[in-house]
Amino acid sequence: xNQLDINAVPFIQDLWNSLYNTELDPNRxxxxxxxxxxxxxxxxxxxxxxxxRLIEFRKSNFSDVLNSSNNLENNEPFVTNNIQRTPARxxxxxxxxxxxxxxxxxxxxxxxxxxxxxxxQPSYPKSxxxxxxxxxxxxxxxxxxxxxxxxxxxxxxxxxxxxxxxLSSSNGVLICNDVLSxxxxxxxxxxxxxxxxxxxxxxxxxxxxxxxxxxxxxFTSGTTGKPKGVPISYSNLQHFYEGFWSxxxxxxxxxxxLQMFELTFDLSVSSFLIPLCLGASFHTLDKxxxxxxxxxxxxxxxRISFALMxxxxxxxxAPYSDDIELPDLxxxxxxxxxxxxxxxxTWSSCCPNSQIxxxxxxxxxxxxxxxxxxxxxxxxxxQKNGIVCIGQPMKHVSLKLSESNELxxxxxxTTSGYLHSTEEQKGKFQQGYYLSGDLAEFDGVxxxxxxxxxxxxxxxxxxIELSELEFAASRIRENVRFKAVAIVSESIxxxxxxxxxxxxxxxxxxxxESQLKDQLPxxxxxxxxxxxxxxxxxxxxxxxxxQLIEMYVKP
Amino acid sequence: MTHSEITEKLQIIFRNVFSxxxxxxxxxxxxxxxxxxxxxxxxxxxxxxxxxxxxxFKLKELISMKNVGDMIRLIIEKKQA
Numbered sequence: 001x002n003q004l005d006i007n008a009v010p011f012i013q014d015l016w017n018s019l020y021n022t023e024l025d026p027n028r029x030x031x032x033x034x035x036x037x038x039x040x041x042x043x044x045x046x047x048x049x050x051x052x053r054l055i056e057f058r059k060s061n062f063s064d065v066l067n068s069s070n071n072l073e074n075n076e077p078f079v080t081n082n083i084q085r086t087p088a089r090x091x092x093x094x095x096x097x098x099x100x101x102x103x104x105x106x107x108x109x110x111x112x113x114x115x116x117x118x119x120x121q122p123s124y125p126k127s128x129x130x131x132x133x134x135x136x137x138x139x140x141x142x143x144x145x146x147x148x149x150x151x152x153x154x155x156x157x158x159x160x161x162x163x164x165x166x167l168s169s170s171n172g173v174l175i176c177n178d179v180l181s182x183x184x185x186x187x188x189x190x191x192x193x194x195x196x197x198x199x200x201x202x203x204x205x206x207x208x209x210x211x212x213x214x215x216x217x218x219f220t221s222g223t224t225g226k227p228k229g230v231p232i233s234y235s236n237l238q239h240f241y242e243g244f245w246s247x248x249x250x251x252x253x254x255x256x257x258l259q260m261f262e263l264t265f266d267l268s269v270s271s272f273l274i275p276l277c278l279g280a281s282f283h284t285l286d287k288x289x290x291x292x293x294x295x296x297x298x299x300x301x302x303r304i305s306f307a308l309m310x311x312x313x314x315x316x317x318a319p320y321s322d323d324i325e326l327p328d329l330x331x332x333x334x335x336x337x338x339x340x341x342x343x344x345x346t347w348s349s350c351c352p353n354s355q356i357x358x359x360x361x362x363x364x365x366x367x368x369x370x371x372x373x374x375x376x377x378x379x380x381x382x383q384k385n386g387i388v389c390i391g392q393p394m395k396h397v398s399l400k401l402s403e404s405n406e407l408x409x410x411x412x413x414t415t416s417g418y419l420h421s422t423e424e425q426k427g428k429f430q431q432g433y434y435l436s437g438d439l440a441e442f443d444g445v446x447x448x449x450x451x452x453x454x455x456x457x458x459x460x461x462x463x464i465e466l467s468e469l470e471f472a473a474s475r476i477r478e479n480v481r482f483k484a485v486a487i488v489s490e491s492i493x494x495x496x497x498x499x500x501x502x503x504x505x506x507x508x509x510x511x512x513e514s515q516l517k518d519q520l521p522x523x524x525x526x527x528x529x530x531x532x533x534x535x536x537x538x539x540x541x542x543x544x545x546x547q548l549i550e551m552y553v554k555p
Numbered sequence: 556m557t558h559s560e561i562t563e564k565l566q567i568i569f570r571n572v573f574s575x576x577x578x579x580x581x582x583x584x585x586x587x588x589x590x591x592x593x594x595x596x597x598x599x600x601x602x603x604x605x606x607x608x609x610x611x612f613k614l615k616e617l618i619s620m621k622n623v624g625d626m627i628r629l630i631i632e633k634k635q636a
Contacts, residue, residue: 289618290586291594297618316598323614492595 009209009234011241012112014277019044019108028253029281031272032302033101034288040279043105050109050142057140058091058113090213092116092136096143097263099284104272106142107263111273114209116231118217119263125518128227132219135229135419211235217419218266218363221456221464221524225471229419230363232266237273239412240366243394244274247357247371249331251306253279256328258307260285260295265461267335270367271308292316296324303328308359310336310461311343315491317350318343324350335359335368336461338449339388340491341381348375360390360449362463364434366413369397372446384441384448391446399447400433406453407440408433457486459493462523466495469524473497476515480507483535483543484526487553494527498548500534507531528553556608556634561627564607572600582624610634 018024019040026041095106097119110117118136120129215237219227257275259282261268275282283302285294295313298304304326311334317324332347332354339358348356356375361368372391374381382389393399396412410433418425428435437456441448455466466484473482480501486493501507509529517525536547566580573591578584586592592600604626605611610633612620620626 288621290597292598293614293618296614316594317614319598319602320614320617494595 009211009238011238011277012209015108015112018276018279019047024279031101031104031281032283034099034284035286038101046102046105047109047112050106051113054093054109054113054115090115090210091139092118092214092217094118094120094136094138094141096120096122096141098122099287103263108276111215114213114234116214116217121262121264121521124521127519128521131226136217209234211238216269218264220363221468223465223467225468228425230415231419232366232415236366236413236415239396240270241277243369243396243413244270246395251278251280255280255305256302257282258299258304258309259283260309260313266363266367267308267461299326299329305330307331308333308335310334311339312337312460312492314343314347318346321346321350326351327353329354331355331357333357333359337458341383341386341388343491344374344381344388358388358390361409362436364415365397365409366415369394369409369413370399370447382446384450387449389446389448401440401442402435404453405439405441407436407438407447407449409436410434457493459495459523464495464524469495469497469520469526472519473499473516475519476512477501477507481535483548485545485549487549495524496553497526497529498535498552499529499531501531505531556631558627558631561630565604565623565627568600568603568607572596572603580623582627583622585622608634
């Protein structure tokens, strides 16, 4: 990848063209966020504002990096801002995420400036944020209006006055938590010449994007109780982008994309980046409406033509399928969970005009990396055990099966490894392939995903290691034994936590539950906690999950 | 069926579905005010309400419901129709 011209990352050029090509109408719709519409003029104005802030920041804090980036042979670590860095490391910018217009502008500014964005969910429990911040080693922050900002110990209780001291101790600089309101920005837009002040060629020459630099870092559930940091490079993202366009979708600037994902989830990246690079628009859900209903509301009222969704969303809408009418929907992609045949049938009968693709892939292989077109088809869709097949690798992806039939993901979309990885985590990457943990089968044409080899489960698309939940629980109650189980009922996955303490009913469930909520993100909090006298065991002396469920969970 | 009769029945359903025995159902109650009221339990609650009152909501009606008061008005409307 290093042979490529580092000034020419094609998807960044497309992005720039959408934002700053003076021949395009600045009033065309860029996005609607919770029902409010924004134009490309407004978006590009804000992006440029934040880009300038990033440039200033890099000039004052990363000048050493600039000087030595011309000579990558020189691997001597050097010091900026009191942190040792290797020359190839680009700035890491924390973005405190909210479903707001500004958040998207911050992220796009980071990408255009060749920085790594690290989305930080402010509602995460303090201990999880601390783990994430420790690993992420952020250099600076973007935060929204009036949000209390974090320091090295994720002090969300801090007010802005405490900001400077907490940030200086984490070596992170707050770039911006004070943006113009959209009325002000529209006014400034009218008064200024957006396109002339900072010609983009100059910016990129100042700060060339190295293909191997990190574009974003996301954190996923880890077995040891700590989240794992997955860095995705500009090269990974560019190859996903090329792979996407090789899927044969017929799309233009007039298409309208769904963006239903939280920004800590990589499916959000394609949901906003593809439309922005195309000059099209993306649309988020109205938060005042409860989620599956908000999803239908945006699909219908915004006349969405391209939707990337999780299958459980359809499951929840299924009882109302008679009311669903979405004539504008041309393409639906399902990702993030096993896509079931009945979900496919529901959706294809609701939206007969929409092509339905099942796409598959973990965060480690950049957004998604295989595709199967399940509708329309001349033959029945391929499936195993009622799960739709995941199809074939995308353009820059290569797949193979290990001896134990574990699906291995190689090629240019796969990350080079976790942040600060342990030996066990390093073992997940072998000869350029990532061991996905998914059990798979290959019929000579297409791949099928048959389930997990480990205890990882998905709740509404979020990856959860059951051992991480057990680990968090055992930190709160040391003398209690725990078993976490995911139970699927009517295609909805719910977590149950079983607890065996030395003395029955000594558990104090309410305080335990609230402490657990303080440690885990919402999707990892168990649906039900069962205090039981003892675990039923199978013949091998292991906890009998089936019996456990039969004994204690109401069907 | 009167507004208060419906409220009473809803209270039983809500306490059960949201596993929160002290919920007081009022017209302005909504998901933000109940911890266990999320996208999954919401749909369970709707299904329970539909079967209790023998009504069926349309998707658009569900989208426009902002609180319990909206739901009660819809139930009364549907029972009269």
